[in-house]
Amino acid sequence: MSILFSPLKIREMQIKNRCWVSPMCQYSSEDGFVNDWHLVHLGSRAVGGAGLVMTEAAAVSPEGRISPSDLGIWKDDHIEGLKKITKFLKLQNCVSAIQIAHSGRKGSTKKPWEGGSAINKKSGGWDLVAPSPIPFDNKSSIPTELSKEEILNLITNFADAAKRAELAGFECIEVHMAHGYLAHEFLSPISNKRTDEFGNNLKGRMKFPLDVIREIKNVISNKVILLVRISATDYVENGWDLQQSIEFCEELKEIGVDLIDCSSGGSSTLQKLNPEPNYQVPFSSKIRKEVGIKTGAVGLITDSHQAEEILRSNHADVIFLGREFLRNPYWPLKAKKDLDGETDAPDQYARAI
Numbered sequence: 001m002s003i004l005f006s007p008l009k010i011r012e013m014q015i016k017n018r019c020w021v022s023p024m025c026q027y028s029s030e031d032g033f034v035n036d037w038h039l040v041h042l043g044s045r046a047v048g049g050a051g052l053v054m055t056e057a058a059a060v061s062p063e064g065r066i067s068p069s070d071l072g073i074w075k076d077d078h079i080e081g082l083k084k085i086t087k088f089l090k091l092q093n094c095v096s097a098i099q100i101a102h103s104g105r106k107g108s109t110k111k112p113w114e115g116g117s118a119i120n121k122k123s124g125g126w127d128l129v130a131p132s133p134i135p136f137d138n139k140s141s142i143p144t145e146l147s148k149e150e151i152l153n154l155i156t157n158f159a160d161a162a163k164r165a166e167l168a169g170f171e172c173i174e175v176h177m178a179h180g181y182l183a184h185e186f187l188s189p190i191s192n193k194r195t196d197e198f199g200n201n202l203k204g205r206m207k208f209p210l211d212v213i214r215e216i217k218n219v220i221s222n223k224v225i226l227l228v229r230i231s232a233t234d235y236v237e238n239g240w241d242l243q244q245s246i247e248f249c250e251e252l253k254e255i256g257v258d259l260i261d262c263s264s265g266g267s268s269t270l271q272k273l274n275p276e277p278n279y280q281v282p283f284s285s286k287i288r289k290e291v292g293i294k295t296g297a298v299g300l301i302t303d304s305h306q307a308e309e310i311l312r313s314n315h316a317d318v319i320f321l322g323r324e325f326l327r328n329p330y331w332p333l334k335a336k337k338d339l340d341g342e343t344d345a346p347d348q349y350a351r352a353i
């Protein structure tokens with residue numbers, strides 16, 4: 001049997017396989033609510049055989065959205081709609097996961113297919129916040145530097161969001177600490193120039209993200225598995241890098257994070273990278289070996305044999321697929337046939353296999 005289609009046990013949870021849906025913004029919500037789009041979109045990938053399906057980034061506060069159409073989990077009213085999704089995923093023997101996030105200085109923008117430019121307050125946008133008043137690029141507005149009180153409120157926002165996620169039936173929570181959004185902004189010396197306890201040196205830059213994880217661990221039950229997505233490097237000199245990521249992941253492991261989802265980049269327009277198949281796999285491999293924690297590899301992984309080889313070489317424990325799952329929600333059905341000569345399609349589809 002392939003490793004890709006062998007189960008993975010994380011604490012008490014058995015996950016049927018190791019091809020998982022990477023979080024992908026759908027920009028299709030109103031006031032943060034899920035709707036039929038989300039049910040069909042996420043549900044299709046569960047029907048298609050993914051072992052775990054993760055929602056897009058769900059904002060922990062209205063100002064934590066990237067666009068006004070982002071998914072949200074900042075109020076109790078959001079729970080009911082999300083329940084419908086977790087219930088459906090469970091019926092497909094698929095683990096339901098939610099990514100919780102705050103966009104920081106990269107918020108208040110239009111949807112990508114409307115150009116993705118900044119939206120001002122008059123047009124429904126909002127004031128940006130960040131560890132330091134440094135804009136992401138020359139088109140974004142200058143964020144307000146967060147006060148200590150506001151930082152503590154944000155930690156509570158993350159914890160409240162995690163509580164709601166569990167109430168909505170999610171079995172897995174991933175905290176988004178990558179791609180130049182708020183938690184990554186605290187980690188990276190490019191965006192964090194603070195001189196107080198939430199900056200100054202590596203320990204200070206890690207404080208907000210680690211406090212968020214500690215608080216989440218305090219409020220969720222130990223039935224829920226906890227993942228963190230990091231950007232392993234900024235690809236910028238004197239920025240966040242793999243060595244700092246390793247130290248950060250050691251702390252995350254200590255607090256009880258179950259798996260690191262290893263992405264990269266997003267904090268600077270000066271980043272130098274050439275994305276090619278497997279380009280982020282070395283980050284997963286190194287963190288897995290050095291820290292001794294489970295990792296997920298992501299980024300331009302599209303082929304079943306490619307995915308299997310990454311796992312067989314001990315570079316990762318799971319594979320996240322993003323765009324390939326948008327192209328083909330049934331990717332795992334075909335991949336299992338390729339690797340194992342059989343497949344486990346839902347009964348309703350059996351006559352087509």
Ligand SMILES: Cc1cc2nc3c(=O)[nH]c(=O)nc-3n(C[C@H](O)[C@H](O)[C@H](O)COP(=O)(O)O)c2cc1C
Pocket residue numbers: 022023024025026056057099176178179229263298299300301320321322323324
């Ligand atoms: C439409 C789209 C939306 C995305 N939204 C998110 C998101 O909400 N959170 C996140 O961490 N990454 C997001 N990503 C990044 C993906 O999760 C993934 O890491 C990236 O696309 C690389 O994997 P791939 O080559 O398999 O697509 C998004 C990517 C796409 C294409």
